[in-house]
Amino acid sequence: MLWVTCPNCGSRPFEEFRYGSVFPVTPDSITDADARNVDYAWMQDNIDGPTAERCFHEAGCRRWFTAYRDTRTDAWLGDPD
Amino acid sequence: MNEFVETLLDLPWQVGDPKPAYDVIIIGGGGHGLATAYYLATRHGITNVCVLDSKYIGSGNSGRNTTIIRANYGIPESVAFYQRSLQMYEDFEDETGCWIMHQTKGQVWMAHSTGTARTEQTRALMNTACGAPSDYIEPDEIKRLVPQVDLTGGGRYPVVGASYHHGGATARHDRVVWAYAQGALRAGVHIFQNTPVTGLLRDGDRVTGVQTANGTISAGVVMSAVGGNVSTVSGWADVRLPIRTHTLQAFVTNAYAHEFPAIVSSNDLVFYVSQTARGQMLIGAEYDRQASYQQGTSFAYLQACSAKSVIMFPFLSKLRILRSWAGICDISTDFSPIMGHTTAPGFLISTGWGTWGFKGIPAGGSSMAELIATGETPDLIKPFAHDRFAREVAMADPSSAGTR
Numbered sequence: 184m185l186w187v188t189c190p191n192c193g194s195r196p197f198e199e200f201r202y203g204s205v206f207p208v209t210p211d212s213i214t215d216a217d218a219r220n221v222d223y224a225w226m227q228d229n230i231d232g233p234t235a236e237r238c239f240h241e242a243g244c245r246r247w248f249t250a251y252r253d254t255r256t257d258a259w260l261g262d263p264d
Numbered sequence: 265m266n267e268f269v270e271t272l273l274d275l276p277w278q279v280g281d282p283k284p285a286y287d288v289i290i291i292g293g294g295g296h297g298l299a300t301a302y303y304l305a306t307r308h309g310i311t312n313v314c315v316l317d318s319k320y321i322g323s324g325n326s327g328r329n330t331t332i333i334r335a336n337y338g339i340p341e342s343v344a345f346y347q348r349s350l351q352m353y354e355d356f357e358d359e360t361g362c363w364i365m366h367q368t369k370g371q372v373w374m375a376h377s378t379g380t381a382r383t384e385q386t387r388a389l390m391n392t393a394c395g396a397p398s399d400y401i402e403p404d405e406i407k408r409l410v411p412q413v414d415l416t417g418g419g420r421y422p423v424v425g426a427s428y429h430h431g432g433a434t435a436r437h438d439r440v441v442w443a444y445a446q447g448a449l450r451a452g453v454h455i456f457q458n459t460p461v462t463g464l465l466r467d468g469d470r471v472t473g474v475q476t477a478n479g480t481i482s483a484g485v486v487m488s489a490v491g492g493n494v495s496t497v498s499g500w501a502d503v504r505l506p507i508r509t510h511t512l513q514a515f516v517t518n519a520y521a522h523e524f525p526a527i528v529s530s531n532d533l534v535f536y537v538s539q540t541a542r543g544q545m546l547i548g549a550e551y552d553r554q555a556s557y558q559q560g561t562s563f564a565y566l567q568a569c570s571a572k573s574v575i576m577f578p579f580l581s582k583l584r585i586l587r588s589w590a591g592i593c594d595i596s597t598d599f600s601p602i603m604g605h606t607t608a609p610g611f612l613i614s615t616g617w618g619t620w621g622f623k624g625i626p627a628g629g630s631s632m633a634e635l636i637a638t639g640e641t642p643d644l645i646k647p648f649a650h651d652r653f654a655r656e657v658a659m660a661d662p663s664s665a666g667t668r
Binding site for chain 2: 185196197198201202204205210212213218221222224225226227228229230231234236252254255256257
Protein backbone atom coordinates (compact mmCIF):
# COMPACT_ATOMS: atom_id res chain seq x y z
CA MET A 184 0.00 0.00 0.00
CA LEU A 185 1.23 3.42 -0.93
CA TRP A 186 1.39 6.02 1.80
CA VAL A 187 1.67 9.65 0.81
CA THR A 188 3.30 12.34 2.93
CA CYS A 189 1.01 15.34 2.64
CA PRO A 190 2.86 18.62 3.43
CA ASN A 191 -0.07 19.60 5.70
CA CYS A 192 -1.36 16.32 7.15
CA GLY A 193 1.69 14.06 7.29
CA SER A 194 1.71 10.40 6.21
CA ARG A 195 -1.74 9.31 5.00
CA PRO A 196 -3.03 6.31 2.97
CA PHE A 197 -3.00 6.73 -0.80
CA GLU A 198 -6.77 6.18 -1.02
CA GLU A 199 -7.32 9.66 0.47
CA PHE A 200 -5.62 11.30 -2.50
CA ARG A 201 -6.55 12.00 -6.08
CA TYR A 202 -3.77 11.28 -8.57
CA GLY A 203 -3.16 14.48 -10.56
CA SER A 204 -0.70 13.15 -13.17
CA VAL A 205 2.59 14.66 -14.30
CA PHE A 206 3.01 18.07 -15.95
CA PRO A 207 2.50 17.65 -19.71
CA VAL A 208 5.67 18.53 -21.61
CA THR A 209 5.66 18.82 -25.40
CA PRO A 210 9.11 18.10 -26.88
CA ASP A 211 10.90 21.05 -28.48
CA SER A 212 11.46 18.90 -31.57
CA ILE A 213 7.76 19.33 -32.42
CA THR A 214 7.60 22.83 -33.96
CA ASP A 215 4.35 22.92 -35.94
CA ALA A 216 1.69 24.75 -33.88
CA ASP A 217 -1.11 22.25 -34.65
CA ALA A 218 1.15 19.30 -33.92
CA ARG A 219 2.08 20.88 -30.59
CA ASN A 220 -1.62 21.21 -29.72
CA VAL A 221 -2.26 17.56 -30.60
CA ASP A 222 0.72 16.52 -28.49
CA TYR A 223 -0.44 18.64 -25.55
CA ALA A 224 -4.00 17.31 -25.74
CA TRP A 225 -3.29 13.60 -26.23
CA MET A 226 0.28 12.45 -25.82
CA GLN A 227 1.96 11.30 -22.61
CA ASP A 228 5.59 11.22 -21.54
CA ASN A 229 4.81 8.04 -19.60
CA ILE A 230 8.00 8.44 -17.59
CA ASP A 231 9.78 5.25 -16.62
CA GLY A 232 11.72 6.39 -13.54
CA PRO A 233 11.71 9.50 -11.30
CA THR A 234 8.69 11.76 -11.82
CA ALA A 235 7.27 14.93 -10.33
CA GLU A 236 3.49 14.64 -10.18
CA ARG A 237 0.59 16.64 -8.85
CA CYS A 238 -1.46 15.22 -6.02
CA PHE A 239 -4.71 16.40 -4.38
CA HIS A 240 -5.52 15.50 -0.78
CA GLU A 241 -9.20 14.99 -1.48
CA ALA A 242 -10.19 13.38 1.84
CA GLY A 243 -7.92 15.57 3.95
CA CYS A 244 -6.76 19.19 3.72
CA ARG A 245 -7.96 19.49 0.08
CA ARG A 246 -4.73 21.12 -1.05
CA TRP A 247 -2.72 20.39 -4.20
CA PHE A 248 0.99 19.64 -3.88
CA THR A 249 3.80 18.11 -5.90
CA ALA A 250 5.14 14.67 -4.99
CA TYR A 251 8.26 12.91 -6.29
CA ARG A 252 8.10 9.20 -7.06
CA ASP A 253 10.03 6.57 -9.00
CA THR A 254 7.46 4.85 -11.25
CA ARG A 255 9.73 1.76 -11.50
CA THR A 256 9.38 1.00 -7.78
CA ASP A 257 6.67 3.36 -6.48
CA ALA A 258 9.24 4.60 -3.93
CA TRP A 259 8.87 8.23 -2.85
CA LEU A 260 11.85 10.45 -3.60
CA GLY A 261 12.17 13.07 -0.87
CA ASP A 262 9.38 15.12 0.64
CA PRO A 263 6.52 16.62 -1.39
CA ASP A 264 6.23 20.37 -1.83
CA MET B 265 0.16 -37.16 -15.64
CA ASN B 266 -3.16 -35.58 -16.44
CA GLU B 267 -4.88 -34.07 -19.44
CA PHE B 268 -3.26 -30.68 -18.88
CA VAL B 269 0.26 -32.09 -18.94
CA GLU B 270 -0.32 -34.62 -21.70
CA THR B 271 -1.54 -31.92 -24.05
CA LEU B 272 1.33 -29.49 -23.41
CA LEU B 273 2.69 -28.10 -26.63
CA ASP B 274 6.01 -29.07 -28.13
CA LEU B 275 7.86 -25.94 -29.23
CA PRO B 276 10.48 -26.70 -31.93
CA TRP B 277 12.96 -23.94 -30.95
CA GLN B 278 15.53 -23.06 -33.59
CA VAL B 279 19.20 -23.36 -32.64
CA GLY B 280 21.76 -20.58 -33.03
CA ASP B 281 21.85 -16.81 -33.09
CA PRO B 282 19.63 -14.35 -34.96
CA LYS B 283 20.49 -13.77 -38.61
CA PRO B 284 21.94 -10.34 -39.52
CA ALA B 285 18.72 -9.39 -41.33
CA TYR B 286 15.04 -10.34 -41.54
CA ASP B 287 12.08 -9.14 -43.57
CA VAL B 288 10.14 -8.48 -40.39
CA ILE B 289 11.25 -8.09 -36.76
CA ILE B 290 8.58 -8.14 -34.07
CA ILE B 291 9.54 -6.77 -30.66
CA GLY B 292 7.58 -8.55 -27.95
CA GLY B 293 6.77 -12.28 -27.80
CA GLY B 294 3.34 -11.98 -26.27
CA GLY B 295 0.02 -12.86 -27.83
CA HIS B 296 -0.11 -9.99 -30.31
CA GLY B 297 3.50 -10.33 -31.44
CA LEU B 298 3.38 -14.10 -31.88
CA ALA B 299 -0.07 -14.02 -33.51
CA THR B 300 1.26 -11.53 -36.07
CA ALA B 301 4.23 -13.82 -36.79
CA TYR B 302 1.93 -16.85 -37.00
CA TYR B 303 -0.45 -15.26 -39.50
CA LEU B 304 2.43 -13.77 -41.54
CA ALA B 305 3.81 -17.29 -41.93
CA THR B 306 0.61 -19.29 -42.32
CA ARG B 307 -1.62 -16.92 -44.29
CA HIS B 308 0.85 -14.81 -46.24
CA GLY B 309 3.86 -17.09 -46.70
CA ILE B 310 6.22 -14.59 -45.06
CA THR B 311 8.53 -16.69 -42.89
CA ASN B 312 11.71 -14.59 -42.79
CA VAL B 313 10.43 -13.20 -39.51
CA CYS B 314 12.07 -12.81 -36.09
CA VAL B 315 10.27 -12.32 -32.77
CA LEU B 316 12.35 -10.99 -29.88
CA ASP B 317 11.30 -11.10 -26.24
CA SER B 318 13.18 -9.58 -23.33
CA LYS B 319 12.24 -12.49 -21.06
CA TYR B 320 10.28 -15.63 -22.00
CA ILE B 321 7.29 -15.70 -24.34
CA GLY B 322 4.05 -14.75 -22.64
CA SER B 323 5.90 -13.36 -19.60
CA GLY B 324 4.16 -9.99 -19.86
CA ASN B 325 0.46 -9.22 -19.97
CA SER B 326 -0.36 -12.25 -22.14
CA GLY B 327 0.37 -14.39 -19.10
CA ARG B 328 -1.14 -12.02 -16.54
CA ASN B 329 -4.63 -11.22 -17.82
CA THR B 330 -7.93 -12.67 -16.67
CA THR B 331 -8.51 -14.64 -19.92
CA ILE B 332 -11.89 -13.11 -20.79
CA ILE B 333 -13.04 -12.96 -24.42
CA ARG B 334 -16.01 -10.73 -25.24
CA ALA B 335 -17.15 -8.26 -27.87
CA ASN B 336 -19.72 -6.13 -26.03
CA TYR B 337 -18.05 -2.77 -26.58
CA GLY B 338 -19.58 0.67 -26.84
CA ILE B 339 -18.71 1.88 -30.34
CA PRO B 340 -19.51 0.07 -33.62
CA GLU B 341 -15.90 -0.14 -34.82
CA SER B 342 -14.84 -1.81 -31.57
CA VAL B 343 -17.75 -4.27 -31.59
CA ALA B 344 -16.85 -5.30 -35.16
CA PHE B 345 -13.20 -5.77 -34.25
CA TYR B 346 -13.74 -7.72 -31.03
CA GLN B 347 -16.54 -9.81 -32.56
CA ARG B 348 -14.14 -10.90 -35.30
CA SER B 349 -11.63 -11.78 -32.61
CA LEU B 350 -14.23 -13.67 -30.57
CA GLN B 351 -15.17 -15.74 -33.65
CA MET B 352 -11.51 -16.43 -34.41
CA TYR B 353 -11.10 -17.73 -30.85
CA GLU B 354 -14.09 -20.06 -31.43
CA ASP B 355 -12.32 -21.47 -34.51
CA PHE B 356 -8.86 -21.36 -32.90
CA GLU B 357 -8.58 -25.02 -31.88
CA ASP B 358 -9.64 -26.22 -35.34
CA GLU B 359 -7.21 -23.90 -37.11
CA THR B 360 -4.11 -24.48 -34.97
CA GLY B 361 -4.81 -28.01 -33.73
CA CYS B 362 -3.99 -26.83 -30.20
CA TRP B 363 -6.32 -27.16 -27.24
CA ILE B 364 -6.64 -23.76 -25.52
CA MET B 365 -9.43 -24.79 -23.12
CA HIS B 366 -11.82 -22.41 -24.88
CA GLN B 367 -15.23 -22.31 -23.26
CA THR B 368 -18.20 -20.13 -24.21
CA LYS B 369 -19.90 -19.13 -20.96
CA GLY B 370 -21.76 -15.90 -21.65
CA GLN B 371 -21.10 -12.67 -19.79
CA VAL B 372 -23.56 -11.05 -17.41
CA TRP B 373 -22.91 -7.33 -16.88
CA MET B 374 -25.00 -6.27 -13.89
CA ALA B 375 -26.44 -2.83 -13.17
CA HIS B 376 -27.36 -1.63 -9.68
CA SER B 377 -29.00 1.69 -10.49
CA THR B 378 -31.43 3.13 -13.03
CA GLY B 379 -28.64 5.01 -14.74
CA THR B 380 -26.37 2.02 -15.25
CA ALA B 381 -29.37 -0.15 -16.18
CA ARG B 382 -29.90 2.27 -19.06
CA THR B 383 -26.23 1.84 -20.01
CA GLU B 384 -26.69 -1.95 -20.09
CA GLN B 385 -29.93 -1.68 -22.10
CA THR B 386 -28.13 0.51 -24.61
CA ARG B 387 -25.19 -1.89 -24.68
CA ALA B 388 -27.44 -4.89 -25.39
CA LEU B 389 -29.33 -3.16 -28.22
CA MET B 390 -26.25 -1.62 -29.76
CA ASN B 391 -24.18 -4.83 -29.58
CA THR B 392 -26.96 -6.87 -31.18
CA ALA B 393 -27.32 -4.29 -33.95
CA CYS B 394 -23.56 -4.47 -34.58
CA GLY B 395 -23.41 -8.26 -34.72
CA ALA B 396 -22.51 -9.28 -31.15
CA PRO B 397 -25.73 -10.90 -29.85
CA SER B 398 -26.72 -9.55 -26.41
CA ASP B 399 -29.96 -9.27 -24.45
CA TYR B 400 -31.06 -7.10 -21.59
CA ILE B 401 -32.21 -9.47 -18.85
CA GLU B 402 -34.21 -9.05 -15.64
CA PRO B 403 -33.12 -10.15 -12.14
CA ASP B 404 -34.98 -13.51 -12.23
CA GLU B 405 -33.11 -14.46 -15.40
CA ILE B 406 -29.80 -13.35 -13.82
CA LYS B 407 -30.51 -15.59 -10.82
CA ARG B 408 -31.23 -18.51 -13.17
CA LEU B 409 -27.92 -17.99 -15.01
CA VAL B 410 -25.84 -17.34 -11.88
CA PRO B 411 -27.50 -18.92 -8.84
CA GLN B 412 -24.76 -17.65 -6.49
CA VAL B 413 -25.63 -13.97 -6.91
CA ASP B 414 -27.23 -12.03 -4.03
CA LEU B 415 -29.85 -10.02 -5.92
CA THR B 416 -30.23 -7.62 -3.00
CA GLY B 417 -26.52 -6.74 -3.22
CA GLY B 418 -26.27 -6.77 0.57
CA GLY B 419 -29.16 -4.29 0.61
CA ARG B 420 -27.01 -1.57 -0.86
CA TYR B 421 -26.42 -2.70 -4.46
CA PRO B 422 -29.69 -4.33 -5.61
CA VAL B 423 -29.47 -5.92 -9.05
CA VAL B 424 -31.74 -3.92 -11.35
CA GLY B 425 -30.91 -5.80 -14.55
CA ALA B 426 -28.02 -6.83 -16.74
CA SER B 427 -26.86 -7.11 -20.31
CA TYR B 428 -26.17 -10.71 -21.27
CA HIS B 429 -23.53 -11.21 -23.93
CA HIS B 430 -24.06 -14.71 -25.30
CA GLY B 431 -20.62 -15.08 -26.88
CA GLY B 432 -18.60 -14.24 -23.75
CA ALA B 433 -15.89 -16.88 -23.32
CA THR B 434 -12.65 -17.78 -21.57
CA ALA B 435 -9.52 -19.56 -22.80
CA ARG B 436 -6.23 -20.54 -21.21
CA HIS B 437 -3.99 -17.52 -21.92
CA ASP B 438 -0.54 -19.10 -22.01
CA ARG B 439 -1.82 -21.92 -24.24
CA VAL B 440 -2.83 -19.23 -26.73
CA VAL B 441 0.71 -17.84 -26.64
CA TRP B 442 2.27 -21.30 -27.00
CA ALA B 443 -0.09 -22.29 -29.82
CA TYR B 444 0.90 -19.26 -31.88
CA ALA B 445 4.58 -19.81 -31.05
CA GLN B 446 4.38 -23.45 -32.10
CA GLY B 447 2.66 -22.64 -35.38
CA ALA B 448 5.12 -19.85 -36.14
CA LEU B 449 8.21 -21.94 -35.26
CA ARG B 450 6.98 -24.87 -37.38
CA ALA B 451 6.57 -22.49 -40.33
CA GLY B 452 10.17 -21.30 -39.94
CA VAL B 453 9.78 -18.11 -37.92
CA HIS B 454 12.65 -17.40 -35.50
CA ILE B 455 11.76 -16.63 -31.88
CA PHE B 456 14.46 -15.51 -29.46
CA GLN B 457 13.76 -15.33 -25.75
CA ASN B 458 15.86 -13.43 -23.19
CA THR B 459 16.89 -11.04 -25.97
CA PRO B 460 16.00 -7.50 -24.88
CA VAL B 461 15.92 -4.89 -27.60
CA THR B 462 17.99 -1.91 -26.43
CA GLY B 463 17.43 0.51 -29.30
CA LEU B 464 16.28 0.95 -32.87
CA LEU B 465 18.46 1.44 -35.98
CA ARG B 466 17.52 4.62 -37.80
CA ASP B 467 18.17 6.05 -41.23
CA GLY B 468 16.76 9.55 -40.86
CA ASP B 469 13.16 9.04 -39.70
CA ARG B 470 13.04 5.49 -41.06
CA VAL B 471 13.49 2.57 -38.70
CA THR B 472 15.77 -0.04 -40.31
CA GLY B 473 16.37 -2.57 -37.55
CA VAL B 474 16.97 -3.18 -33.87
CA GLN B 475 19.86 -3.18 -31.43
CA THR B 476 20.25 -5.98 -28.93
CA ALA B 477 22.93 -6.74 -26.38
CA ASN B 478 24.45 -9.19 -28.89
CA GLY B 479 24.55 -6.82 -31.84
CA THR B 480 22.28 -5.27 -34.42
CA ILE B 481 19.69 -6.94 -36.66
CA SER B 482 18.35 -5.11 -39.69
CA ALA B 483 14.81 -5.49 -40.96
CA GLY B 484 12.50 -4.34 -43.71
CA VAL B 485 9.78 -3.70 -41.15
CA VAL B 486 10.01 -3.41 -37.35
CA MET B 487 6.81 -3.89 -35.40
CA SER B 488 6.41 -3.16 -31.70
CA ALA B 489 4.05 -5.52 -29.90
CA VAL B 490 5.40 -4.40 -26.53
CA GLY B 491 3.14 -4.12 -23.49
CA GLY B 492 3.70 -1.65 -20.64
CA ASN B 493 7.14 -0.49 -21.80
CA VAL B 494 5.93 0.61 -25.23
CA SER B 495 6.63 4.32 -24.68
CA THR B 496 10.35 3.54 -24.28
CA VAL B 497 10.43 1.57 -27.54
CA SER B 498 8.46 4.13 -29.54
CA GLY B 499 10.61 6.90 -28.02
CA TRP B 500 13.63 5.40 -29.83
CA ALA B 501 11.76 6.14 -33.08
CA ASP B 502 10.60 9.59 -31.84
CA VAL B 503 7.01 8.38 -32.07
CA ARG B 504 4.82 10.04 -29.45
CA LEU B 505 2.12 7.87 -27.90
CA PRO B 506 -1.09 8.71 -26.01
CA ILE B 507 -0.25 5.94 -23.54
CA ARG B 508 0.16 5.91 -19.80
CA THR B 509 1.31 2.76 -18.05
CA HIS B 510 -0.68 1.58 -15.03
CA THR B 511 -0.49 -1.49 -12.83
CA LEU B 512 -3.47 -3.86 -12.99
CA GLN B 513 -3.88 -6.45 -10.25
CA ALA B 514 -5.90 -9.65 -10.13
CA PHE B 515 -6.16 -12.72 -7.95
CA VAL B 516 -7.54 -16.24 -7.70
CA THR B 517 -9.03 -18.00 -4.69
CA ASN B 518 -8.70 -21.64 -3.70
CA ALA B 519 -10.98 -24.01 -5.61
CA TYR B 520 -14.75 -23.60 -5.33
CA ALA B 521 -16.36 -27.03 -5.39
CA HIS B 522 -19.44 -26.01 -7.36
CA GLU B 523 -19.85 -24.71 -10.89
CA PHE B 524 -19.88 -20.96 -11.39
CA PRO B 525 -21.32 -20.93 -14.90
CA ALA B 526 -20.88 -17.43 -16.36
CA ILE B 527 -18.53 -14.48 -16.44
CA VAL B 528 -20.10 -11.81 -14.22
CA SER B 529 -19.23 -8.12 -14.09
CA SER B 530 -20.72 -5.25 -12.15
CA ASN B 531 -21.10 -1.86 -13.81
CA ASP B 532 -21.47 0.18 -10.61
CA LEU B 533 -19.03 -1.73 -8.40
CA VAL B 534 -16.45 -2.31 -11.18
CA PHE B 535 -15.22 -5.84 -10.69
CA TYR B 536 -15.56 -9.11 -12.57
CA VAL B 537 -15.60 -12.76 -11.55
CA SER B 538 -15.22 -16.01 -13.45
CA GLN B 539 -14.16 -19.55 -12.62
CA THR B 540 -10.97 -21.10 -13.97
CA ALA B 541 -10.74 -24.66 -15.30
CA ARG B 542 -9.24 -25.64 -11.94
CA GLY B 543 -12.29 -24.33 -10.11
CA GLN B 544 -10.57 -21.27 -8.69
CA MET B 545 -12.52 -18.01 -8.63
CA LEU B 546 -10.70 -15.41 -10.72
CA ILE B 547 -11.39 -11.82 -9.73
CA GLY B 548 -10.23 -8.48 -11.08
CA ALA B 549 -11.21 -4.83 -10.94
CA GLU B 550 -9.82 -1.40 -11.76
CA TYR B 551 -6.23 -0.65 -12.61
CA ASP B 552 -4.23 1.32 -10.03
CA ARG B 553 -4.85 5.05 -10.33
CA GLN B 554 -1.23 6.19 -10.29
CA ALA B 555 0.92 5.70 -13.37
CA SER B 556 3.42 2.97 -12.53
CA TYR B 557 5.75 0.34 -13.96
CA GLN B 558 5.92 -1.86 -10.87
CA GLN B 559 4.32 -5.30 -11.00
CA GLY B 560 3.52 -5.87 -7.33
CA THR B 561 0.13 -6.32 -5.73
CA SER B 562 -1.09 -4.41 -2.69
CA PHE B 563 -3.08 -5.37 0.38
CA ALA B 564 -5.31 -2.32 -0.11
CA TYR B 565 -6.34 -3.52 -3.56
CA LEU B 566 -6.98 -7.12 -2.50
CA GLN B 567 -9.04 -5.87 0.43
CA ALA B 568 -11.13 -3.46 -1.64
CA CYS B 569 -11.70 -5.93 -4.47
CA SER B 570 -12.61 -8.76 -2.08
CA ALA B 571 -15.07 -6.51 -0.27
CA LYS B 572 -16.84 -5.61 -3.52
CA SER B 573 -17.07 -9.17 -4.79
CA VAL B 574 -18.32 -10.55 -1.47
CA ILE B 575 -21.20 -8.03 -1.53
CA MET B 576 -22.58 -9.61 -4.70
CA PHE B 577 -21.40 -13.19 -4.09
CA PRO B 578 -21.52 -13.99 -0.35
CA PHE B 579 -20.11 -17.53 -0.90
CA LEU B 580 -16.75 -15.94 -1.75
CA SER B 581 -16.27 -14.99 1.91
CA LYS B 582 -15.62 -18.68 2.67
CA LEU B 583 -12.80 -18.86 0.13
CA ARG B 584 -9.23 -17.59 0.53
CA ILE B 585 -6.93 -15.69 -1.80
CA LEU B 586 -4.49 -18.20 -3.24
CA ARG B 587 -2.39 -16.09 -5.61
CA SER B 588 -2.29 -12.47 -6.66
CA TRP B 589 -0.30 -10.88 -9.47
CA ALA B 590 -0.09 -7.71 -11.52
CA GLY B 591 0.77 -6.59 -15.03
CA ILE B 592 1.68 -3.18 -16.40
CA CYS B 593 -0.90 -2.02 -18.90
CA ASP B 594 -0.49 0.43 -21.77
CA ILE B 595 -3.67 2.44 -21.16
CA SER B 596 -4.47 4.68 -24.15
CA THR B 597 -6.04 8.08 -23.65
CA ASP B 598 -9.28 7.04 -25.39
CA PHE B 599 -9.38 3.44 -24.06
CA SER B 600 -9.03 1.91 -27.53
CA PRO B 601 -6.06 0.10 -29.08
CA ILE B 602 -3.63 1.68 -31.54
CA MET B 603 -2.66 -0.45 -34.54
CA GLY B 604 -0.83 0.20 -37.78
CA HIS B 605 1.63 2.74 -39.17
CA THR B 606 3.30 5.40 -37.05
CA THR B 607 4.99 8.71 -37.82
CA ALA B 608 8.25 6.75 -38.39
CA PRO B 609 8.42 4.86 -41.73
CA GLY B 610 9.23 1.19 -41.32
CA PHE B 611 7.98 1.16 -37.73
CA LEU B 612 4.56 -0.37 -37.08
CA ILE B 613 2.87 -0.62 -33.75
CA SER B 614 0.21 -2.61 -31.95
CA THR B 615 -0.35 -1.00 -28.58
CA GLY B 616 -2.88 0.68 -26.33
CA TRP B 617 -4.09 -2.77 -25.30
CA GLY B 618 -4.53 -1.58 -21.73
CA THR B 619 -6.64 -4.06 -19.85
CA TRP B 620 -8.38 -5.46 -22.96
CA GLY B 621 -5.58 -7.02 -25.00
CA PHE B 622 -6.14 -10.77 -24.60
CA LYS B 623 -9.52 -10.81 -26.33
CA GLY B 624 -8.07 -8.88 -29.28
CA ILE B 625 -5.13 -11.20 -30.01
CA PRO B 626 -6.43 -13.17 -33.06
CA ALA B 627 -7.99 -10.21 -34.85
CA GLY B 628 -5.11 -7.89 -33.92
CA GLY B 629 -2.46 -10.35 -35.04
CA SER B 630 -4.18 -11.30 -38.31
CA SER B 631 -4.87 -7.64 -39.16
CA MET B 632 -1.28 -6.57 -38.48
CA ALA B 633 -0.02 -9.51 -40.56
CA GLU B 634 -2.28 -8.48 -43.44
CA LEU B 635 -1.04 -4.89 -43.18
CA ILE B 636 2.62 -6.00 -43.26
CA ALA B 637 2.06 -8.50 -46.09
CA THR B 638 -0.08 -6.37 -48.39
CA GLY B 639 0.86 -2.82 -47.40
CA GLU B 640 -2.86 -2.06 -47.12
CA THR B 641 -4.44 -1.36 -43.74
CA PRO B 642 -7.43 -3.74 -43.32
CA ASP B 643 -10.78 -1.97 -42.89
CA LEU B 644 -11.18 -3.71 -39.53
CA ILE B 645 -8.31 -1.73 -37.95
CA LYS B 646 -8.43 1.50 -39.98
CA PRO B 647 -10.36 3.27 -37.18
CA PHE B 648 -7.58 2.40 -34.72
CA ALA B 649 -4.73 4.10 -36.59
CA HIS B 650 -2.14 6.07 -34.64
CA ASP B 651 -2.92 9.25 -36.63
CA ARG B 652 -6.52 9.34 -35.34
CA PHE B 653 -5.37 11.68 -32.58
CA ALA B 654 -3.87 14.16 -35.05
CA ARG B 655 -7.19 13.93 -36.95
CA GLU B 656 -9.08 14.53 -33.68
CA VAL B 657 -11.12 11.33 -34.11
CA ALA B 658 -10.82 9.62 -30.74
CA MET B 659 -12.33 6.15 -30.31
CA ALA B 660 -13.49 6.95 -26.79
CA ASP B 661 -14.89 3.86 -25.08
CA PRO B 662 -14.01 3.98 -21.38
CA SER B 663 -17.27 2.41 -20.17
CA SER B 664 -16.61 -0.85 -22.04
CA ALA B 665 -13.19 -1.60 -20.62
CA GLY B 666 -14.67 -3.12 -17.46
CA THR B 667 -12.24 -0.95 -15.56
CA ARG B 668 -11.71 2.75 -15.03
